[in-house]
Amino acid sequence: MSVCPDCGAALQTPLVCEGCGALQxxxxxxxxxxxxxxxxxxxxxxxxxxxxxxxxxxxxHPDFHGVHGDKARELAERNxxxxxxxYSTLNDEVLRAEWLLADMGAPSPDEERQxxxxxxxxxxxxxxxxxxxxxxxxQDNHSRLxxxxxxxxxxxxxxxxxxxxxxxxxxxxxxxxxxxxxxTVRYLDRTLNELDELALEQxxxxxx
Amino acid sequence: xxxxELNVLDSAPRRIVIGIDLGTTNSLAALWEDDRPIxxxxxxxxxxxxxxxNFPPEGPPLVGKQARAQAVVDPQHTLFxxxxxxxxxxxxxxxxxxxxxxxxxxxxxxVLEIEIRGRKYxxxxxxxxxxxxxxxxxxxAFGNAEIAxxxxxxxxxFDDAQRQATRDAARLAGIEVLRIVNEPTAASLAYGLDQKxxxxxxxxxxxxGTFDVSILSIEEGVFRVLATNGDTQLGGDDFDREIVExxxxxxxxxxxxxxxxxxxxxxxxxxxxxxxxxxxxxDPRHEIHLSLPDIGLNWRHGxxxxxxEERISxxxxxxLDCCRRAMADSGVxxxxxxxxxxxxxxxxxxxxxxxxxxxxxxxxHTELNPDEVVALGAAAQAQVLxxxxxxxxxxxxxxxxxxxxxxxxxxxxxxxxxxxxPCSVTEGFTTYVDGQSGIDFNIxxxxxxMAADCRxxxxxxxxxxxxxxxxxxxxxxxxxxxxxxLLTVTAKEETSGIKAEIEVRPSHGLSEEDMESMLQAGFxxxxxxxxxxxxxDLKAEIGTMLLAVKKNQAAADEMLDPESLxxxxxxxxxxxxxxxxxxxxxxxxxxxxxxQASLPLAAVLMDHVVKGAIQGKSxxxx
Numbered sequence: 152m153s154v155c156p157d158c159g160a161a162l163q164t165p166l167v168c169e170g171c172g173a174l175q176x177x178x179x180x181x182x183x184x185x186x187x188x189x190x191x192x193x194x195x196x197x198x199x200x201x202x203x204x205x206x207x208x209x210x211x212h213p214d215f216h217g218v219h220g221d222k223a224r225e226l227a228e229r230n231x232x233x234x235x236x237x238y239s240t241l242n243d244e245v246l247r248a249e250w251l252l253a254d255m256g257a258p259s260p261d262e263e264r265q266x267x268x269x270x271x272x273x274x275x276x277x278x279x280x281x282x283x284x285x286x287x288x289x290q291d292n293h294s295r296l297x298x299x300x301x302x303x304x305x306x307x308x309x310x311x312x313x314x315x316x317x318x319x320x321x322x323x324x325x326x327x328x329x330x331x332x333x334x335t336v337r338y339l340d341r342t343l344n345e346l347d348e349l350a351l352e353q354x355x356x357x358x359x
Numbered sequence: 360x361x362x363x364e365l366n367v368l369d370s371a372p373r374r375i376v377i378g379i380d381l382g383t384t385n386s387l388a389a390l391w392e393d394d395r396p397i398x399x400x401x402x403x404x405x406x407x408x409x410x411x412x413n414f415p416p417e418g419p420p421l422v423g424k425q426a427r428a429q430a431v432v433d434p435q436h437t438l439f440x441x442x443x444x445x446x447x448x449x450x451x452x453x454x455x456x457x458x459x460x461x462x463x464x465x466x467x468x469x470v471l472e473i474e475i476r477g478r479k480y481x482x483x484x485x486x487x488x489x490x491x492x493x494x495x496x497x498x499x500a501f502g503n504a505e506i507a508x509x510x511x512x513x514x515x516x517f518d519d520a521q522r523q524a525t526r527d528a529a530r531l532a533g534i535e536v537l538r539i540v541n542e543p544t545a546a547s548l549a550y551g552l553d554q555k556x557x558x559x560x561x562x563x564x565x566x567x568g569t570f571d572v573s574i575l576s577i578e579e580g581v582f583r584v585l586a587t588n589g590d591t592q593l594g595g596d597d598f599d600r601e602i603v604e605x606x607x608x609x610x611x612x613x614x615x616x617x618x619x620x621x622x623x624x625x626x627x628x629x630x631x632x633x634x635x636x637x638x639x640x641x642d643p644r645h646e647i648h649l650s651l652p653d654i655g656l657n658w659r660h661g662x663x664x665x666x667x668e669e670r671i672s673x674x675x676x677x678x679l680d681c682c683r684r685a686m687a688d689s690g691v692x693x694x695x696x697x698x699x700x701x702x703x704x705x706x707x708x709x710x711x712x713x714x715x716x717x718x719x720x721x722x723x724h725t726e727l728n729p730d731e732v733v734a735l736g737a738a739a740q741a742q743v744l745x746x747x748x749x750x751x752x753x754x755x756x757x758x759x760x761x762x763x764x765x766x767x768x769x770x771x772x773x774x775x776x777x778x779x780x781p782c783s784v785t786e787g788f789t790t791y792v793d794g795q796s797g798i799d800f801n802i803x804x805x806x807x808x809m810a811a812d813c814r815x816x817x818x819x820x821x822x823x824x825x826x827x828x829x830x831x832x833x834x835x836x837x838x839x840x841x842x843x844x845l846l847t848v849t850a851k852e853e854t855s856g857i858k859a860e861i862e863v864r865p866s867h868g869l870s871e872e873d874m875e876s877m878l879q880a881g882f883x884x885x886x887x888x889x890x891x892x893x894x895x896d897l898k899a900e901i902g903t904m905l906l907a908v909k910k911n912q913a914a915a916d917e918m919l920d921p922e923s924l925x926x927x928x929x930x931x932x933x934x935x936x937x938x939x940x941x942x943x944x945x946x947x948x949x950x951x952x953x954x955q956a957s958l959p960l961a962a963v964l965m966d967h968v969v970k971g972a973i974q975g976k977s978x979x980x981x
Contacts, residue, residue: 205581209752213781213842218746228841232783347687355680
């Protein structure tokens with residue numbers, strides 16, 4: 152672990168010295184876990200993550216460094232952006248999984264697009280439901296959308312749990328399989344987003 | 360040797376940092392004083408400055424109440440709601456253009472220009488006039504103190520171009536911007552400080568020209584925006600416009616189409632509509648009276664609250680759609696909200712209160728003055744930025760997703776909406792042709808899939824790449840949105856280590872050359888500005904002297920001979936009166952006279968202090 156050049160205290164995070172408050176100049180790209188001072192891994196404690204975000208932001212935020220000149224403010228901007236970026240990566244299960252997969256050298260979504268035939272058939276079915284609801288504009292389709300949503304959310308949870316177990320295991324196994332599992336979640340998320348968008352359109356007071 | 364500090368009549372002007380709510384309809388300034396924010400107002404006034412500008416045939420433009428008073432008599436030279444023009448292009452203004460009684464064009468850089476009395480003004484220049492007037496009045500309200508810098512608020516849903524334009528306006532007004540803060544966030548700060556409110560809060564902010572909704576969590580001094588949504592072209596102005604439409608419809612048979620489009624008629628109708636809207640907040644019915652002798656019109660017509668509500672209902676619905684989206688993005692359920700706070704003058708409309716209460720399922724919080732809360736919050740944030748306290752932390756978000764236009768015209772997203780700022784992302788680019796020396800990209804903001812449906816912030820043009828085979832160049836481009844919500848783009852070619860030059864051409868912004876020439880135009884009036892500067896300084900000095908005399912009034916009454924006392928009182932009154940004018944010689948004369956008249960007081964005070972200090976002590980002790 153490196154030490155603060157100003158006060159010599161050990162740095163818990165590469166961004167700022169929690170002892171004397173001095174902002175640190177970053178070289179290279181620290182991992183989101185390093186930035187927030189957390190242990191690398193799939194499991195992240197949400198409360199701990201939130202506390203870490205606030206503790207660091209209170210030290211790095213540009214609001215508190217403006218009076219110390221342009222250099223300090225720029226450093227504060229940069230380091231706080233790193234904190235915010237690390238937080239949003241770790242706070243979101245899909246982004247966290249993406250980061251872990253990339254870190255272990257698994258193929259990116261562009262490099263591995265293959266999905267099982269059966270799953271693709273399912274995706275087509277979901278899209279059909281959405282198309283039908285879209286076509287029947289003005290009718291109350293909330294229960295139908297809610298049904299599909301519950302279904303997709305359950306599948307998503309199962310998929311993420313399987314993925315999490317693999318990522319936590321000593322041997323996570325074939326990177327291709329991990330990729331496919333994460334791609335499944337991405338497909339589900341895309342459909343869930345469309346579904347939410349549709350539900351918003353339907354409940355929009357304007358179309359009523 | 361002892362040392363006695365004599366701070367008897369210290370006349371150095373105070374420097375203050377203020378918060379400014381630069382509104383569509385009204386502007387207002389506040390200051391942090393004695394552990395709380397206060398509105399800066401001169402005695403007997405509200406402190407509110409109508410955001411209205413009038414260009415008289417001669418002399419400097421009028422701003423505020425005086426300008427507003429010219430609206431009907433001089434409609435073609437009186438500008439309202441210039442905030443709606445900031446950072447916009449002609450295509451953005453479909454609805455607004457129709458009712459404007461002056462010509463608006465777009466220059467080659469996509470910046471709007473309003474022609475008044477043969478001179479063209481851009482929206483930042485016009486906003487600068489309002490900012491300047493707001494600062495001048497704030498300064499006058501606080502002993503003519505010098506305004507060192509300011510926090511300026513903008514609608515949360517303002518995009519990059521609108522924020523840049525606001526910053527340009529401040530620069531043209533000669534104000535150093537400490538920070539651009541989102542209006543609902545500023546309001547939440549004032550609410551949190553005033554009501555000691557904690558928990559999850561929705562701020563519904565419907566102003567004169569813009570609507571924002573922000574969902575925040577407030578906890579132990581951390582004000583964290585979870586999601587924001589809004590419409591920068593929706594506000595009380597649109598309520599007025601509905602009434603104007605109603606007036607036109609009713610007059611269609613009686614008045615010619617030509618007269619209905621006449622600027623004088625339009626301004627009169629606008630003002631009558633605004634009055635009607637305000638009256639209908641408390642009365643069930645209001646009679647509109649339009650008297651325009653020039654077109655032989657003397658018309659009375661009653662409008663009921665029901666009629667008005669029917670007209671504006673679709674507009675209120677639009678605000679609720681934004682609320683629905685903000686709630687969805689925040690991940691907070693309606694049942695988990697602790698409080699709904701209404702901000703902005705337009706939330707006085709009963710229908711707005713009823714519909715928000717219905718939507719959020721609880722009575723909204725309305726204890727705070729909706730006109731003042733944004734300025735108060737801005738002053739609180741100014742205090743934080745000046746190093747006053749670390750107990751308050753604002754974590755705000757960028758309202759719109761940021762992306763790049765891809766080859767097919769689609770958007771490749773770089774940053775999601777509601778990302779906490781500051782945030783940055785670095786994207787790698789390469790070349791497609793051997794020896795290609797530059798890369799050109801269109802940066803867009805918005806949620807739509809196609810770039811054409813989003814708002815183009817500008818094109819960035821990467822130049823100076825070293826000659827390399829296609830695909831070999833590795834250009835890292837960093838997009839950074841800072842704590843003001845403003846975008847900056849930097850680039851570096853990684854294999855050669857060459858820092859590629861990047862130029863961003865804003866779609867609707869002033870270029871650096873524009874700014875320079877406008878500032879230059881300011882310097883051309885430098886002697887004028889220099890006089891103004893001196894006038895301001897002298898006023899500040901007089902303000903401080905008046906305070907000092909007031910503080911020592913008892914001593915003056917007791918120790919001064921009657922003649923000196925009368926001289927002092929008279930000179931003070933004259934100096935105070937001289938501050939109402941802007942005449943340099945008059946003010947300087949009054950200051951000199953006041954200074955002379957205050958000498959006897961200074962002398963007796965000093966004598967008193969010295970005597971007190973050395974009483975019972977030998978000279979050696981002093």
